[in-house]
Amino acid sequence: MGHYKEFYTILIHWKYRLLLLIFILPFGIFSNTISLRDFLEKSDAEVRWNPYRSRGLLIKNETTISFMVSSSSIVVDNNRVITGVGFKYKDGDLYINNDTAALLYRILKVDLKHEEIVNDENLYNIPVIIIDPGHGGRDSGAIGDHDNFNIKEKDVVLSISNIVVDKLRKNLLQKKILMTRNDDTFLTLEERVELANDIDIGKKEAVIYISIHANASLNKKAQGFEVWYLPKGYRRNVLDSNINNNEKLTTIVNALKEDEYSLEGQELAKSILDGLDANLNDVSDNRGLKEEIWFVVRNARMASVLIEVGFVTNEVEGKRLSDPAYLQKVADGIYNGIVDFISSYEKNIR
Ligand SMILES: [Zn+2]
Incomplete structure (x- = not known):
């Protein structure tokens, strides 16, 4: 700091x-x-x-x-x-x-x-990683209704998230790996964010929050993966309101914090996109980095990104996303992106 x-x-x-x-x-x-x-x-x-x-x-x-x-x-x-x-x-x-x-x-x-x-x-440390499988329970998310099969976003993203979390827990022993849900339960957006915002982190620590989703489009040909991050310039209430009552000061500190989080979010998004690209680019399209204000992202007091792993509405991609071997490749790409980001972020330069 x-x-x-x-x-x-x-x-x-x-x-x-x-x-x-x-x-x-x-x-x-x-x-x-x-x-x-x-x-x-x-x-x-x-x-x-x-x-x-x-x-x-x-x-x-x-x-x-x-x-x-x-x-x-x-x-x-x-x-x-x-x-x-x-x-x-x-x-x-x-x-x-x-x-x-x-x-x-x-x-x-x-x-x-x-x-x-x-x-x-x-130099900072990232003690906590939160993986958020989108939707769940009565909220199926996007649905791919095809001739011979159908596929729900909530199931695809839970499978991928479980693989990512298992791998992170196995390899990053010192870090706490949390999931917003690990079964087919419904969570409100507020509940997802609450978990993230309840974490107590030290001054030199940062938390990363990764929300995993699958896409849908009326255009049945749309396919590919993309990663979203919070745009710079969006004002968030990242500080507790009881820290001070000086509005002007809050604005200044918020702006500083926001720059920090949005830059980190952008780097994390880029790293995950690269990880996915390395594993999937021979079969799926890299739709690139996107900037958007997402509810989950904007309320989390940390660097956060949202991944769209592919379109369930595209028959070919929907089929791929039903294949455990493909989900493993997606999860590996996300995992590699997270690890790359963390190792560069925590690296001591000597
Ligand atoms: Zn979604």
């Missing part, structure tokens, strides 16, 4: 306000941060700025680091997400805190001769 976030949290408590103004503000901003200008000089890196995406790119030798102002995540070499960094815009200049600078020096392999001490505690 970037220092400026903690700074806002401190701001909430009136007792600290005076202290903040006297001590922390001047020292916090001027002694614990370094301007990007100074950083570039020290590291000999170059920076490029994309005004359309409000995104910057630090480049040195073969290494690139993509960052966004007010986001606490960076993406290294287009594939590795690291959270807990701080970029701050102030008086026409960009500043980074010392922990972030130390991390960036290390990623860019800048030799500072003991000048900077690296803080590994900035």
Whole structure:
């Protein structure tokens, strides 16, 4: 978590306000941060700025680091997400805190001769993974009614989810793997989200939430898989309302949190799509990444994605989705995507 976030949290408590103004503000901003200008000089890196995406790119030798102002995540070499960094815009200049600078020096392999001490505690951990098989019970979800067989979304997604969960539990022993349902029961959307939001996570921890669905279309030829994530710019209430009553502050902190979650969600979605593509692209179509506001996704206080594994309304794909061997391939693809995301997210860079 970037220092400026903690700074806002401190701001909430009136007792600290005076202290903040006297001590922390001047020292916090001027002694614990370094301007990007100074950083570039020290590291000999170059920076490029994309005004359309409000995104910057630090480049040195073969290494690139993509960052966004007010986001606490960076993406290294287009594939590795690291959270807990701080970029701050102030008086026409960009500043980074010392922990972030130390991390960036290390990623860019800048030799500072003991000048900077690296803080590994900035790196995040994902202790909980939630798999949410869509629908269930009286809610069948999409139905594929074909001449020789019929197929229900709720059954397909439960089978896939069970395989994914078994594999995660077997291989990621330190993590808690939860399911919103593991049999044919009906859950309201609120109940699904409640499970997710009830989890207690530490400050340096994140939870990922993966909702698995199958698609339907009036166009019987529609087929293929796709992965949805939360669009950036959607305002969520990700903080408890009792933390503070300052509306303006909540908006700021929400915007910061949201950037963090949406970037993570996007990376997770990409990783799962790649996992599915590697396993299915010879038989099914990759329909790509999609942005949408889903109920389940928007209420979960964590990075979350929604997978559409294929169309039950397409006779050929419906048949595939009735085949346990194919469901295993789908599940393996999802599993690989999750594991890839986690390993890049939790990776220590040395
Ligand atoms: Zn569905």
